[in-house]
Amino acid sequence: MQSPFNGIRSVTLAAAAILAAGTAAYAHHGWSWTEDGFFELRGRITAIYIGNPHATLDVDVEGEAWRVEMAPPSRTIAAGFTEEVAKVGDEVTAIGNRSLDEKEKRMKAVRIIVGGKTYDVYSDRVPPA
Amino acid sequence: MDALFAGIEQLAFVRGLKASFVAYPIVNALHILSTGALLTSVWLMDLRIIGAFRSLPRAAFVALLRRVALCAFGGALVTGALLFSVRAREYAAMPVFLAKMGLILLAGVNFLAFVRHAKGGDEPAGGTVTVLAVLSLVLWTCVLFAGRFIGFLN
Numbered sequence: 001m002q003s004p005f006n007g008i009r010s011v012t013l014a015a016a017a018i019l020a021a022g023t024a025a026y027a028h029h030g031w032s033w034t035e036d037g038f039f040e041l042r043g044r045i046t047a048i049y050i051g052n053p054h055a056t057l058d059v060d061v062e063g064e065a066w067r068v069e070m071a072p073p074s075r076t077i078a079a080g081f082t083e084e085v086a087k088v089g090d091e092v093t094a095i096g097n098r099s100l101d102e103k104e105k106r107m108k109a110v111r112i113i114v115g116g117k118t119y120d121v122y123s124d125r126v127p128p129a
Numbered sequence: 130m131d132a133l134f135a136g137i138e139q140l141a142f143v144r145g146l147k148a149s150f151v152a153y154p155i156v157n158a159l160h161i162l163s164t165g166a167l168l169t170s171v172w173l174m175d176l177r178i179i180g181a182f183r184s185l186p187r188a189a190f191v192a193l194l195r196r197v198a199l200c201a202f203g204g205a206l207v208t209g210a211l212l213f214s215v216r217a218r219e220y221a222a223m224p225v226f227l228a229k230m231g232l233i234l235l236a237g238v239n240f241l242a243f244v245r246h247a248k249g250g251d252e253p254a255g256g257t258v259t260v261l262a263v264l265s266l267v268l269w270t271c272v273l274f275a276g277r278f279i280g281f282l283n
Contacts, residue, residue: 051147074150
């Protein structure tokens with residue numbers, strides 16, 4: 001009988017290949033899924049989530065529903081952006097990097113401006129002043 | 130269903146978990162621990178059934194690993210439910226999350242079919258049992274991958 005480990009090895013290799021291919025296109029952890037250049041989004045907040053595993057804003061931009069991803073809650077709250085500083089219906093500007101996939105209405109924000117205040121959720125990545 | 134999930138998100142301990150910088154990473158780590166133990170025990174158990182590690186007594190080896198696998202599944206179920214609870218509506222709407230639940234269901238049915246067919250002695254496994262063991266390997270491995278992708282597609 002052939003060693004079953006030949007089977008294991010091929011399954012492992014296939015799995016690694018699938019993972020490598022998948023993460024390039026889909027990763028919403030990190031920044032690999034976003035464009036390099038800065039992107040600015042203006043709209044009206046439709047939902048706020050400040051919590052684990054990471055904070056998000058849903059933003060209506062002229063009828064289009066956008067998802068703005070922020071940092072994990074510890075970092076988002078440390079930047080001063082809490083559930084108290086914004087509410088549904090508020091005008092918001094999000095600056096950051098949008099998805100490489102043009103069809104996807106999704107970006108990762110480094111700076112949020114709401115109610116005249118600026119919150120740098122990724123202060124080390126904000127555009128130079 | 131949406132109202133039920135919204136209700137889960139509003140439970141006091143779920144709101145605590147959502148906001149906690151300590152509890153959530155711990156639950157997350159325990160889920161990784163459980164799934165790691167589950168996948169390891171499933172792989173070793175199914176490989177022994179298929180015919181690897183013949184020097185080890187089959188019945189005792191399989192019985193031990195089945196206990197480990199069932200405990201690990203229990204742990205994964207509890208920690209997974211907690212991870213799900215903080216954004217229940219969001220996860221419940223994700224195709225990859227639903228695919229994972231479907232795969233767990235299939236793996237469970239496969240386990241029940243295995244229990245019906247396996248004789249449990251030290252004699253070599255028959256054809257059906259071998260097929261079920263291979264299916265178990267494939268299904269649980271797919272569950273793991275589907276689970277990991279939830280973190281990258283939401």
